[in-house]
Amino acid sequence: MTTAERTKTIESYAADFSKTDGGAAWLADLRKKAWAEFEKLGFPTARRGNELWKYTDLRRLDARAFVRGEAETALSGEELRKAAPWSDEWHTAVVINVRFAPEASHNLTASDIAISDLAEAAGTQQSTVEPVLTEIAPFEDNPFVALNTALFETGLLINVNSGAELEQPVHILHVVTDGPENRAFYPRTLVIAEPGSSATIVETFINLSEGSQLTVPVLEVSLGEGANVRHFRVQLENEHSIHIGTTRTEQPADAVFESTTFATGPAIGRNDVHTNLAEEGAETTLHGLYITDGDSHQDNEISTTHQKPHGTSHQFYKGILAGKSRAVFSGKVLVQPGAMKTVAEQKDLNLLLSHGAEIDTKPSLEIYADDVKCAHGATAGHVDQSMLFYLMSRGVSREEAAMMLVTGFASEIVDEFEPEPLRDFLYAKLEQIIPALDSEGIL
């Protein structure tokens, strides 16, 4: 793209930046630095040599001027319960468009957790927030984290007390309301799980509009020693939208982080997860399911760094691809010198329902320590005809048999979504999504 075009693209974000209430002085300062970084980097381009963005073309992003969405509160509880997974027992923090909406939220106060407005907390709890924010997800060389840092409005801070074992999950429900197209949203969440605490964090992204929107979320998870966080991420977007999500965590000794994602919908989706096993005995599990159809594109950029001995990491993703859609699995495990007794496995399995769908799968291990146990693998295949015949020979129709096989393939990941109402919600989604997938007449 030409310099003039680039300047024009940046301009719409610059206008939003000039309107952003920086908040506490240190945060305003941080936002300025982040903005400068974004101005310097611009959006990445898919090209050879740019390994991180080789397979994901963002020209669609350059072609439009996305303007930050307005705050809105006109959403009934009923609408939310219909569109999103819900349980009255959960601690549900609702974020509508760009702002945390306590009035739409539910069950926020509990003895061992504090859920608050992040921008506000930057002022009132500076000593808690300042040392962590952007430390785990640095914006250097990352235009999307930079953009989010510069432009997020309220954001959310979730603090889990030391040693606390939360019985109910914290659900962060991000809602994009119906409204004009070309709006942009920058959900920002900081989770601080203090030493020895244990919590389940559910993040759901739903889009109630039909037009093209841009959502750029960033989640930073700060874990204390021995803390255990299970994270479930549900990305449900409309087919015109762009969703570039970043999840980052830093794991001290014996900290456990498990993140399972369910991603479907957008024109361009990106699920960028990086975990850093900084101390001994940390464990990370990154699992996910992506379902693509039509012209959609889902990119999974999953990486783990083992810095110290006795770390364990599991990456396991599954993809269901239909129509002319494309998906990317780029899994990386980096085992640094001295990270002995590391155990790492990577797996990406894909079910291609049509001839037009395409998967680029690239699990990779980079190992600089010699006493480790690492394995990786990837597959892509069509619906198994012997399985189809087996089911049909018992009287199940071709359509229902195919539906059972595809759902069965998905279930290995969906079954991991532990809070039952969430799992039920996802199975109900699968019942809508799978029969509608375009197999181009193969199934």
Added chain:
Amino acid sequence: MLEVTNLHASVVDAEDGEILKGLDLKVEPGQVHAIMGPNGSGKSTFANVLAGRLDYEVTDGDIEFDGESILEMPSDERAHNGIFLAFQYPAEIPGVRPWQFLKAALDAKHEANGEDKLSVREFSKLYDSKVAEVKINPDLMKRSLNEGFSGGEKKRNEMLQLAVLQPRLAVLDETDSGLDVDAMRVVADAVNALRSPDRSFILVTHYNRLLHHITPDIVHIMADGRLVETGGPELAEEVERDGYKRFLEEHAVATS
């Protein structure tokens, strides 16, 4: 009930030529037929062609069920009409629960025949009683269909499906292969319990072992894609004693 005339079949897109080379068979209601033959004679191909496997192409001849050709009928409709194949190697199907699958199969059959579906409670009762009958570990049935099942457990699961679906023509493809004595007894019991004047069986087998437990009315010897000799249970005893040598030699002479 079943009438197969001059059936020729080959693997789709294969250059190996025909596997079935003019097979004739007539099965009346209530009869138990055994088809015995050496490896490669086409027994399994015939069983799969009966059930409508798309890997095979019928190039000549016909299969009539209740007086109507079923060649153009997809597998699910054949099942609705009462044809059942117990597989030699049942597929392992990740994420599909045996209960869910069997309920869907029975519902589809009832729906196709204009009958009422069973309620979940009615089905569960039927299912539980049949699980007990075929002596499958109920914990196993909470897993994915056939996944992690031993050979014997897979065959028991086939018998469970047979007992629940109650077909009119059941084809057992080498169901006895690799079974221990207990599992063999389960298979035999399942078949014997279902024997009735309007239900027929075709037992496809290499050995006479299963036929010690299920006495067939008619025994056929298959060689080179055809049924070359038909008789009573004494044919099976001859195979057990002397093997297939005589049949193969006579067939070679007859076709040379």
